[in-house]
Amino acid sequence: MREFSYDSDLIGGSLFVREARVIADLLLSKADDAEWKRVIQTENRLQKRSPATAKRQASALRKRLERLDEPFWRALRDGDDELATQVAFVAALERNLLLVEFVETVLKDAFILRAEKLAQYQWMDFLEDRVNRDPTIADWTESSKKKMGQVAFRILAEVGLLQSTRSLGLQNILVRPEVNVLLEDSRRYRLKACLNVSSTNPA
Numbered sequence: 001m002r003e004f005s006y007d008s009d010l011i012g013g014s015l016f017v018r019e020a021r022v023i024a025d026l027l028l029s030k031a032d033d034a035e036w037k038r039v040i041q042t043e044n045r046l047q048k049r050s051p052a053t054a055k056r057q058a059s060a061l062r063k064r065l066e067r068l069d070e071p072f073w074r075a076l077r078d079g080d081d082e083l084a085t086q087v088a089f090v091a092a093l094e095r096n097l098l099l100v101e102f103v104e105t106v107l108k109d110a111f112i113l114r115a116e117k118l119a120q121y122q123w124m125d126f127l128e129d130r131v132n133r134d135p136t137i138a139d140w141t142e143s144s145k146k147k148m149g150q151v152a153f154r155i156l157a158e159v160g161l162l163q164s165t166r167s168l169g170l171q172n173i174l175v176r177p178e179v180n181v182l183l184e185d186s187r188r189y190r191l192k193a194c195l196n197v198s199s200t201n202p203a
Helices: 017-028 033-042 051-065 070-078 081-095 097-112 121-130 135-139 142-159 177-185 189-195
Strands: none
Touching: 017 033, 017 051, 017 070, 017 081, 033 051, 051 070, 051 081, 070 081, 070 177, 081 097, 081 142, 081 177, 081 189, 097 121, 097 142, 097 189, 121 142, 177 189
């Protein structure tokens, strides 16, 4: 039996909503390899400094989005900024169990306890705790762990659960009904709970 390991792409970056819309469009149009290359590398639709960077980011976003179904892609491509951001957050969660578990434990507890904000050290403490599940975390470099934490906090700020990456102040978000329906229909109840984490705060 294969040992459990967290297969995370957090080091690759945050939500990149604008770029994710381009990837969603390519997935919806069932683009072939030539079309992907034309859009990403030749036309530089992701607006990156080099074709290599564009290719790398396109690949990372594609791996996130391919785990979702077409209705999510459509909401991401055609929705307003808030809707697209929430769908991009779903894709990041779908791809990153570490982020899911951070939301389920650290962030959820913070909302329940009505904490005003998170602290940087909580990410490192969280990773230390996860070593029990995945011993390879102990081999990760300090810089990698910190970078992942920075990206995790940035993602939470982009979706609105944190006021900013500087203050790490908690704030409630209203999850769009369309997103809740997509998550219900696809039986992604765990991710739905993550998105609605701020509403665990008792009235």
